[in-house]
Amino acid sequence: MKGLKGLVILLLAIVVISGCGANGANKEGSNNGGKEQAAAETASPETNAATGGAKTITHSMGTATLEKTPERVVVLFNGMVDISVALGIKPVGAVESWDEKPFYVYLRDKMEGVETLGEENQPNVEAIVALKPDVIIGSKLRHEKIYPQLNAIAPTIMMEDVFSWKDNLTMAGEILDKQDEAAAILADWDKRAEEFRTKMGDKLGSTEVSIIRFEEDGTSRFYVTGFAGTIFKELGLGRPEAQQVPDKTVVNVTTKEQIPLLGGDYIFDLTMERDGEEGKKTQKDWTSNPLWTNLDGVKNGQYHHVNAITWNLGGGPLAAKMMMDDLFTYMKLN
Numbered sequence: 001m002k003g004l005k006g007l008v009i010l011l012l013a014i015v016v017i018s019g020c021g022a023n024g025a026n027k028e029g030s031n032n033g034g035k036e037q038a039a040a041e042t043a044s045p046e047t048n049a050a051t052g053g054a055k056t057i058t059h060s061m062g063t064a065t066l067e068k069t070p071e072r073v074v075v076l077f078n079g080m081v082d083i084s085v086a087l088g089i090k091p092v093g094a095v096e097s098w099d100e101k102p103f104y105v106y107l108r109d110k111m112e113g114v115e116t117l118g119e120e121n122q123p124n125v126e127a128i129v130a131l132k133p134d135v136i137i138g139s140k141l142r143h144e145k146i147y148p149q150l151n152a153i154a155p156t157i158m159m160e161d162v163f164s165w166k167d168n169l170t171m172a173g174e175i176l177d178k179q180d181e182a183a184a185i186l187a188d189w190d191k192r193a194e195e196f197r198t199k200m201g202d203k204l205g206s207t208e209v210s211i212i213r214f215e216e217d218g219t220s221r222f223y224v225t226g227f228a229g230t231i232f233k234e235l236g237l238g239r240p241e242a243q244q245v246p247d248k249t250v251v252n253v254t255t256k257e258q259i260p261l262l263g264g265d266y267i268f269d270l271t272m273e274r275d276g277e278e279g280k281k282t283q284k285d286w287t288s289n290p291l292w293t294n295l296d297g298v299k300n301g302q303y304h305h306v307n308a309i310t311w312n313l314g315g316g317p318l319a320a321k322m323m324m325d326d327l328f329t330y331m332k333l334n
Contacts, residue, residue: 057157057174060140061147064155069177070134074154076123077139077162078104079227082316083169085110086185087178093131095120098313099272106310106318120162129153135175163227165316185317192324196235199333208238210264210297213308214271215252216278220286222262223270224248228311231320235327240264259291266330267297270308304330 056065074093075081081094085107093115097104103111115131118124120142128136128150136156143150143158150156157175159168166186173182197204209232211223223229224245232239242261245251253261271283286292287303297303310322328334 057171059157059171060160061144061158064135064151064157066135066155066175068134070175072132072134073176074117074128074131074133074136076117076137076150077120077142077159077315078313079162079165079168079315079319080137080139080159080172081107081111082314082318083165083172084176086169086317087172087176087181089176089178090114092133093117093128095123097309099309104309104314106314106322125149125153137172137175163225163230163315165227165230165320169317189317189320189324192321193235196324196327196333199328200236200331204236205238207266208240208264209266209268210240210243210262211268211270211311212262213269214279214283214286216282218278218282218285220253220262220282221250222253223250223312226250226312227315227319228268228270228323231323256286256289256291259286259289260295262292263295264297265300266302267295267304268311268330269303269305270312271305272308302330 054065054067056063073084073089073091075084075091076095078095078097081091081097081103084091084094090110091114094103094111095117096102096119097107098120100108102116103114115127117127123138123143123146125146133154136150136154137159138147138150138156139159139162140147141159141161147156147158157171159171162168166189169182169185173179200207211226211228211232212220213223214220222243224239224243225233226249229239229249240261240263243251243264251261253259269283271279287298292298295303306326307322310319311326313319314322
């Protein structure tokens with residue numbers, strides 16, 4: 001009998017070990033790894049429901065399964081930092097801002113204690129590993145090449161680009177179970193945008209706006225799209241025909257003879273303090289040229305040096321709101 005009992009115990013042990021092996025294989029093949037996945041597998045449906053429930057999200061580079069509402073969030077582009085703050089989420093880690101490091105002044109008080117992860121174009125993968133995130137939010141535009149590395153650390157969700165803030169906000173709301181908050185932000189924005197269009201009236205269809213910047217190397221550029229360009233398109237503001245260049249975000253303008261390419265009824269200049277003395281020198285050099293002073297926007301007093309952080313680099317709903325406030329002021333709609 002003892003021998004028979006021992007055989008039964010041995011067989012039961014083999015079954016248990018086989019079952020554990022199968023569960024381990026499932027975890028390895030999942031977008032999720034380690035403790036979070038194991039906890040989700042042993043949690044009751046009630047527990048999962050209380051924490052948001054498991055869901056699979058389709059993104060620009062595949063799918064990611066989240067077993068619960070993420071608590072340890074890593075964000076890898078500046079627009080998502082803005083979005084996180086707007087949704088009331090403090091990431092455990094985020095890339096540094098392009099200027100005003102480590103985080104833009106308008107976000108800084110909400111980012112105290114957040115680990116910095118290097119630049120948006122080249123985040124510190126080792127630092128991300130150390131944070132043990134539940135989810136990583138990046139952008140195909142910036143992080144396509146390192147997506148496999150990131151996805152091996154934690155479920156990684158990739159936005160298509162860094163400046164389509166409304167799409168990115170909606171996706172973030174889904175990821176972070178903040179759908180209601182995201183919807184409220186968008187509703188407020190849509191109301192403000194409609195107010196802008198109403199107050200512009202007939203001028204909306206005939207007004208052309210230009211977004212430019214002067215460079216340290218003595219050249220300039222105009223923006224075809226980007227963050228501000230996306231907002232202008234939504235509002236119905238036109239762009240000069242010369243600046244409607246397909247498949248381009250920015251176009252470099254290398255000689256002063258091309259200054260007419262920078263024109264518009266309103267000219268918004270994104271040249272920054274961080275561009276240094278050389279950038280300011282270029283700005284002064286070009287704006288003192290007779291071709292510049294002949295541009296419609298300049299002649300009509302509608303050349304404006306704007307905040308490049310909220311107009312170009314912030315990339316989220318908080319920056320968009322500040323840019324919209326500027327437009328009401330510059331276009332005398334208040």
